[in-house]
Amino acid sequence: MTGERRCEVAVVGAGMLGASAARHLADAGCDVVLVGQAEPTDRQTHGGVFGSHHDVARVSRIIDPDPVRAWLGYRSVSQFAEVAARTGIDPVNPVGHLWVDSPAGIDLLAEADVRYGLCCQRRGAAEAIESMGFLSLPDGCETLWEPPPAGSVDPRAHVASETAAAVAAGATHVVALVDSVLAGAVGPVSVSTDVGVIAADRVLLATGAFSGYGKSPAAGLDLEYALHTQLLVHLDAAEVDRLAGMPSIIGKFPDPVDDFYLTPPVRDHLVGHPPGSGSRHILKVGAPQDNHVRATAAELVAWFRTDGDPVVAVRLEQILEGLLPGLRGIGRRTTSCVTTYTPSGFPFIDWVDDGSHRVACAIGANGFAAKCAPALGELAAGLFLGRNWPTEADRELFLARFRD
Numbered sequence: 001m002t003g004e005r006r007c008e009v010a011v012v013g014a015g016m017l018g019a020s021a022a023r024h025l026a027d028a029g030c031d032v033v034l035v036g037q038a039e040p041t042d043r044q045t046h047g048g049v050f051g052s053h054h055d056v057a058r059v060s061r062i063i064d065p066d067p068v069r070a071w072l073g074y075r076s077v078s079q080f081a082e083v084a085a086r087t088g089i090d091p092v093n094p095v096g097h098l099w100v101d102s103p104a105g106i107d108l109l110a111e112a113d114v115r116y117g118l119c120c121q122r123r124g125a126a127e128a129i130e131s132m133g134f135l136s137l138p139d140g141c142e143t144l145w146e147p148p149p150a151g152s153v154d155p156r157a158h159v160a161s162e163t164a165a166a167v168a169a170g171a172t173h174v175v176a177l178v179d180s181v182l183a184g185a186v187g188p189v190s191v192s193t194d195v196g197v198i199a200a201d202r203v204l205l206a207t208g209a210f211s212g213y214g215k216s217p218a219a220g221l222d223l224e225y226a227l228h229t230q231l232l233v234h235l236d237a238a239e240v241d242r243l244a245g246m247p248s249i250i251g252k253f254p255d256p257v258d259d260f261y262l263t264p265p266v267r268d269h270l271v272g273h274p275p276g277s278g279s280r281h282i283l284k285v286g287a288p289q290d291n292h293v294r295a296t297a298a299e300l301v302a303w304f305r306t307d308g309d310p311v312v313a314v315r316l317e318q319i320l321e322g323l324l325p326g327l328r329g330i331g332r333r334t335t336s337c338v339t340t341y342t343p344s345g346f347p348f349i350d351w352v353d354d355g356s357h358r359v360a361c362a363i364g365a366n367g368f369a370a371k372c373a374p375a376l377g378e379l380a381a382g383l384f385l386g387r388n389w390p391t392e393a394d395r396e397l398f399l400a401r402f403r404d
């Protein structure tokens, strides 16, 4: 793209929410430009912004203690499949999902199981271990297994699939870094990028952790960040065979320091592997990060350039040893990532301008946007299409708030 491009809606941020929103808008006949920066080739030297979708897998499930999150997950399942059928890019790894918790914690998931007819299986720890020989769980916990298509979702593939569907429906995809989004009193909103200017009637900001980058109407939103460290274990073919049938797993324990999430072996299409290993499979473990911080875009960039926190990495090794005793990895590494949090626990999907309804945001995905991205993108697109907000999702939860 050179010079100026006119469009009805510019979606800034070609990540999990932006790509889904662009697809919904293009399907509805909007002239859409989806603009976002490419994945860093070298994280240490990368300039500009990072995305939270540059990874091999995210846990995907409908069961959730929160009914709105469960509905968003349910609404997304069919959309993942529909878009995959259109593009031939299927992000879903339908291996099932196992939630490990106290009996009281498992009780909280029952409503989603019943409401969406999921036919989940509730089992004690011993019974679950019996059916999955590779697994070890502490006595006293219970498990709920959600059948496929729960499992994991490949966030890169999700973005690729949604972007391809949007483009096939008429959207333009521009790979560029956006420096500023300026809405004057009248006229188009000016989206300034490193390859030219987009003059858009309206703009959706779906910039993930980087709403504070450059000049943007989203600057000052009441957001906090969790700085994550993940452990990635490379596996050979024999170990992948031994772990056959492994679901994605979330573990919740009396001491939250023991909590974890795990995605089972998936084929990694992009990242480096131990030389000569012949394997491209990665199993991944991480832990929820409750220590949320305020951070500038520059501070987030500095974190993304690291390999994460070595202290957390040791803890993740211990969790893995306890959960999958005897796991034989042929290589290990850690990565950093960021999730963005709002006070309500739900993304801000709302107008963020002076009342003229020309600039909206879909920001602050609170760590669950991978499994819910198609539905969250649909809510954001709905603002532009004048659709009624669905009754299943309390509108108040999604209203944008700026810091005082």
Ligand SMILES: Cc1cc2nc3c(=O)[nH]c(=O)nc-3n(C[C@H](O)[C@H](O)[C@H](O)COP(=O)(O)OP(=O)(O)OC[C@H]3O[C@@H](n4cnc5c(N)ncnc54)[C@H](O)[C@@H]3O)c2cc1C
Pocket (backbone or CB within 6 Å): 012, 013, 014, 015, 016, 017, 018, 035, 036, 037, 038, 049, 050, 051, 052, 053, 057, 058, 059, 060, 155, 176, 177, 178, 179, 206, 207, 208, 209, 210, 211, 213, 214, 228, 229, 230, 261, 286, 337, 338, 339, 362, 363, 364, 365, 366, 367, 368, 369, 370, 371, 372
């Ligand atoms: C370690 C970790 C584990 C997670 N696990 C799960 C899980 O198991 N299940 C689940 O459902 N979710 C999970 N998540 C959450 C999920 O990955 C995020 O919620 C999701 O990626 C957020 O989507 P987003 O579109 O808001 O942001 P992103 O996916 O980060 O997309 C934002 C995009 O905007 C682009 N961008 C930003 N600013 C600019 C700019 N100025 N110019 C151009 N481009 C710009 C970025 O490059 C990026 O591509 C996890 C997240 C992390 C970090």
